[in-house]
Structures are given as C-alpha cells and as structure tokens.
Amino acid sequence: MTVSAPVARQGEDRAQLREQAQARLRALAGPAAELREDQWRAIEALVVDRRRALVVQRTGWGKSAVYFVATALLRARGAGPTVIISPLLALMRNQIAAAEHAGIRAATINSTNLEDWAATYAQVRRGELDVLLLSPERLNNPDFRDQVLPRLAETCGLLVVDEAHCISDWGHDFRPDFRRLRTLLPQLPDGIPVLATTATANSRVVADVTEVLGLGSPPDPSSSGLGSPPDPSAPGLGSPPDPSAPGPRTDEVLVLRGSLDRESLQLGVLSLASSAHRLAWLADQLGTLAGSGIIYTLTVAGAHEVAGYLRERGHSVAAYSGQTEQAERLAAEDDLINNRVKALVATSALGMGFDKPDLGFVIHFGAPNSVIAYYQQVGRAGRRLDRAPVILLPGPEDQAIWDYFTSVGFPGPGQVRQALEVLGDSPGPMSTAALETRIELSRARLETMLKVLDVDGAVRRVKGGWVATGQPWHYDAERYARLHEVRRAEQQAMRDYLRLTSCRMRYLRTQLDDPAAEDCGRCDNCGGLTLSAGAPAAAVADAEASLRRPGVVLEPRRQWPAAMGSLGVQVRGKIAPAESAEPGRAVARFTDLGYGSRIRAVLSEASPDGPAPPELIAASVDVLASWDWHTRPSAVLHVGSLRRPLLVADLAAQLSRIGRLADLGAVEHLGRSATGRSNSAQRLKACWDGYRLPDRLGEQLAGEHRGAPVLLVDDFCDTGWTLTVVARLLRAAGAGAVYPFTLGLTG
Incomplete structure (x- = not known):
C-alpha cells in the first residue's frame, strides 16, 4: 500500500480542516460541543502530518473524540480503517455506540463474538468498516497474528492504542499482551499515524509507553523487553513542539499532557472504627447521595458481602466482578447507566471504559494499593455534573490484601529457566495445561510469564500451545527489584493520602506528575466537602450482627x-x-x-x-x-x-x-x-x-x-x-x- 504525502504538503487549508473537525465533533458529542485546542492539535498531527502522538488527559476530556474525528477525516480522504486496540469489552461497547452517533461504522473482534468474526473480516476486506476494535490478546492469537494481522497492518489508516498505560509494567494495570504492539508497529507502512491515549500516566509510564510503541528513541535490541526503564528526560518526552517552529518532523512524537484536575470531584476520606461502622455508615448515607454510582471493593468476596448487606437494608444494588457471568455484567452495566439501581458494588473489573457521564458518586470500601489506580477509578464520577462526591472508607484488611497482590508478581528466575528448559526439550508445542504439570505456578501467573517471554522473543505461541524459539533471554533481576520497590512506594503514597491534611486533588495530581497541580477548594481538607462521621448505634449493631x-x-x-x-x-x-x-x-x-x-x-x-x-x-x-x-x-x-x-x-x-x-x-x-x-x-x-x-x-x-x-x-x-x-x-x-x-x- 502506498501512502500519500502529508495533506498539508498538498496545499490543503488547515483552517478548513479544523472546521470539518468541529462539524464531526458535534455529530459525535452534540451541537454544543466545542473542539478543545489540544484535541485539534492531536487531530491535526494525525490527519495532516501523519505523526505519532501520545495524549495524556483526564477522564472525560474527550480522548475518544480525537480518534473518531480523525477517523472520519482520514476515511474521507481515502485512508483505510482505523484499528483501535482496546483493553476491555465494556470500553469496546461504549466506543461502538459512540461511533454510531457520528455515522462511523465500527465493529469488534473479541472472545465473546466468535460467530461474527468471519463476517467482520469480510467487511474489513470490502472497505465497509471505518473502525475495527481489537483486544490486545487478539494480537497474539496464532490464526489472527499470522493470517489477519499482516493484511490489517497493510491497509490500516490509523492505529489507536487506548488506555495505553497498560503497556507499561511501571503502571498500575500492566498487561503483557499490550507489548505485542512492539511487533505490530514495524509492519505499518510509512506515514501511518499512531495515537496512544490514557488518563493515568506519570512521567515514568509516559516514558515507557513511548519507548515500547516506538514513539521515541528505538529500544536497544540487545536488551530484554523488561530492561531498564527509559529516561523521562529523553528527547521527545518533554513539552509539546512549538507550533510556531518550522514544520514538524513526522518521526517525532507529539506528547500532549493536560491538567488532570476534575472540577466536579469532591474527594474525602472517612476512617471509621470497624467494618461494621463502615457498613452502617454506607447503608445510612447511600440514600442521601444524588443519582447512582459505584461502590468499589478490593475483593470479589467483599463485593458480594457489601452488596448483600445493602440489599438487606433496602437499597437497590448489584454485585459486579470479573467472576460475574458476561450476560449478568452487561445487564448490570445497563441497569446502572439507566439508573435502575442505586449502585453497583464492584471490583476493579468495572473500571476503564465504563462511561456514564452523570455518574453521581464513587465510594471505595477499602483503599486501592495505588493512588494512580485510585485516580482512574474516581474518574468515573461526575463527568457532566457540577459536583460528585468521592469517598474513601479504608479498612483494617487493606494491607493484607495489598500484600497478597504484591506476593504474586512476576515469577523468579528459577521458574522462568525451568519453563524455557521444558519447552526447549519438548518435541512439539506444549499447552498451558501441560506446562502446568511441570512448573509450580498458578495458571494466571504461568500465562502472564509466557506472554512476557513471547513478547521478548524467547517463546512463541502457536497452534497447540507454546514453543521455545532458542533466542537468549536475560532475567533482569534489578528491574524486578525496582518494580517491587515502586509497588511498595505506591502503597506508602496511598497510606499518606489517607492521613493527608492538605488538598487531596492536588496530591493525586502531583503523584501523576501534573505540573499544574494546585489546591482544589472542593475536598474535605479544603473545606468543600463535609462528611458525617457517625452512624446510629442501632445501625452499627445491625451491621455487626450481619458480619x-x-x-x-x-x-x-x-x-x-x-x-x-x-x-x-x-x-x-x-x-x-x-x-x-x-x-x-x-x-x-x-x-x-x-x-x-x-x-x-x-x-x-x-x-x-x-x-x-x-x-x-x-x-x-x-x-x-x-x-x-x-x-x-x-x-x-x-x-x-x-x-x-x-x-x-x-x-x-x-x-x-x-x-x-x-x-x-x-x-x-x-x-x-x-x-x-x-x-x-x-x-x-x-x-x-x-x-x-x-x-x-x-x-x-x-x-x-x-x-x-x-x-x-x-x-x-x-x-x-x-x-x-x-x-x-x-x-x-x-x-x-x-x-x-x-x-x-x-x-
């Protein structure tokens, strides 16, 4: 496929293109929508200059509008379909619905719609789709990787990586399948624009995402994919290019980092005497909160326990977790979106991509182990509201739960070497189930390890399982030690947040390296939110009896x-x-x-x-x-x-x-x-x-x-x-x- 020269070099008027972008945005978001300056800069970089861009902006800012508007403009100019790598099914569903509002034809390939795959691939071949959404796991499915991906890469008009912080193992939600993009990007023809977006990335994560996606300096080919972290001060990772400077180089990345303040959020922390007090307070106060919202718990058991008690007290709530059946999850999301329930009591499975602009509140029954993860979850609230309370109820069990998740990190060098030796000695592919009999790791940890080894080239997923490639692989113990320390530091930052006496939003923004962080005037410490610290004695006794x-x-x-x-x-x-x-x-x-x-x-x-x-x-x-x-x-x-x-x-x-x-x-x-x-x-x-x-x-x-x-x-x-x-x-x-x-x- 031959890609035409940048549009600007063909003499197209940028002002006229901005008017078209504005019209597309209003078709997507309504007649009152106005194109933000940084939205336009990103669209211009993608459509006009065919550059690569990383957009780090707060939840609700309009990152999806950037790639949908860019898609419409590129398609009108004869470009191929946009491919969006998206981590969650909920995110995909919302994106498809949003695209339809703007007249953009979108479809998804994921594990829940096997029966649609053939028809969807045929639509892509016939040029009938504008957007194809893929899960990162699909990139390393052997059939898809070998038969579909090369053609898709050849005809792609724009590649989008949503929730791009998942690429970085320094981030709070690392997913090794995202790093498969390292092999996809070189397959793209010259001049195909790439956009990565996230709301939760500090400087370390921005640097790592940029390196993995090839947006900055190329990685050292002699290093492991889990080698030393990139230098955040490296060229291309600072301030965005000066628009008055000479024409941009198409091999430079445009990094757009905006303010991470959320003007509607009222942050507060309430430390109560016991779990019974927390339950009683929640049951007593839930009905006083406007609208419907999300109550986050740290565990699946906690979600069911809290939801069960609230239902006993007459509240319309439902439990939601990664273990909830798919049909039930869809129904629960729809009930929340349409205000048929007061709240979903959910684990982090209800997170990225869930879009309810009028979500009235977020409550955490237990503290997440990272302020960055916490910021992302609270960002679900108040996107189109003037005020949305966000309340954290820490519990005595939080540290034990944090310790458990810390204990199940990447396996040690002995287990990695054992896996490589077992695969190297095998006459053919070995399934994960077969490997499980030879390597003492849980299924989840084993699969994560294999995915990392696959991305780094030491193993390869094929039909029938996994094979060793014979390529050398270095276990970077120093990096894993640093990762462990990062996780410990994140926990300490969360503990500091709980004890904070200064502005809470400023603290969260500082943790995310937002240079414009300032006091919000809305949180409990700034005086904008007052929380009732007690619950009736009878309610506490009732909660105690339930527990x-x-x-x-x-x-x-x-x-x-x-x-x-x-x-x-x-x-x-x-x-x-x-x-x-x-x-x-x-x-x-x-x-x-x-x-x-x-x-x-x-x-x-x-x-x-x-x-x-x-x-x-x-x-x-x-x-x-x-x-x-x-x-x-x-x-x-x-x-x-x-x-x-x-x-x-x-x-x-x-x-x-x-x-x-x-x-x-x-x-x-x-x-x-x-x-x-x-x-x-x-x-x-x-x-x-x-x-x-x-x-x-x-x-x-x-x-x-x-x-x-x-x-x-x-x-x-x-x-x-x-x-x-x-x-x-x-x-x-x-x-x-x-x-x-x-x-x-x-x-």
Missing part, C-alpha cells in the same frame, strides 16, 4: 486437571459422582469483613498451634446449624495436619461432642505436600499420595459406619485438592456423602 453471620459454600472440584498422566496420576476428565465430595462450608473467607480477620490471625504462620478459639467454635456451630444437608452427617473425622494438628483435632472433637457425631479420628498425613503457591496439577500431585486411612478407620467405614454421611474437617481450603483427594479415599473405603468443613477459605 457475624458465618458460612461460605465450598464448591467441590468437578474436573481433574489436564495432563495428569505425565505426573504419574492416572485421572482425567470429570470427577465421578461416586468419588466426589458434596458442597461444603467454611466459616469465612480470609478476606471477609466479619470473621475473616480473626481466622487470618488464628491460621497465620506466627500463631502457635492450639485448641480452636471458643468464638470460632460457636461460629462453626452456627454454620452447621444452618446447613441444608441432603443427609445429616452421623460421623466426623478430620484431615491430619502438619501445621496445626491440635487446632484441627480439637475443632473436630468439639463438633463431634456438640453435634453428637461419632468421632472417627484423623486421616493420616504422610508428610508430603506442595510448596508455595502451586497450581492445580502440582497441588493434586502432591496430595495424591499424601494421605492414608489408618487401618482402624478403614475398618469402621467398611463395617459399622459403612454408607454413613461424614463431616470432613480441616483448617482451611485453598485449591480444594486436599479435600477432594481425602473425600475420594473415604468414598472408596465405604463412606456415604462427604461434607467438607473448614474454618477458612482463601480467595
């Missing part, structure tokens, strides 16, 4: 992990009903607001082994009393424990006495267990030969207790494989239904 209602369902494992035969464990497919456990119960998740902190303390490595605390025995009895058994257990036994033998044995004995159940003793632990945070295959392998039924117990299950339903007690449930393996042993020995019961549940 003290124990009981979480333990869903049994239904399927054996793939490729277990390679580990010497000859199981596959579904777990037979005659071998499986029934749905069980735990007193609480470790992250629950009520018993979670108490269970974490009792089960921590620093806590000595001993009898079960009376309050947890009482909570256990409450759980058992409310259990809707198919058949009530007649016996109890416990899993032999290396960590807490006294605790588990005492718990089982007391439940036996209180419930008048026969105490059959313990399943013997043979001293073999998985280490660290192993994946399902590794944990199952470690558990498989790790337990034995003592002869006396086997005789009882085969004799007087044959067919008896039993209560199986352990301290906590993590992957669920210990309970699955022991239940299988008990069923094979003659037990009836096996009901697992634990104090804690991870996750």
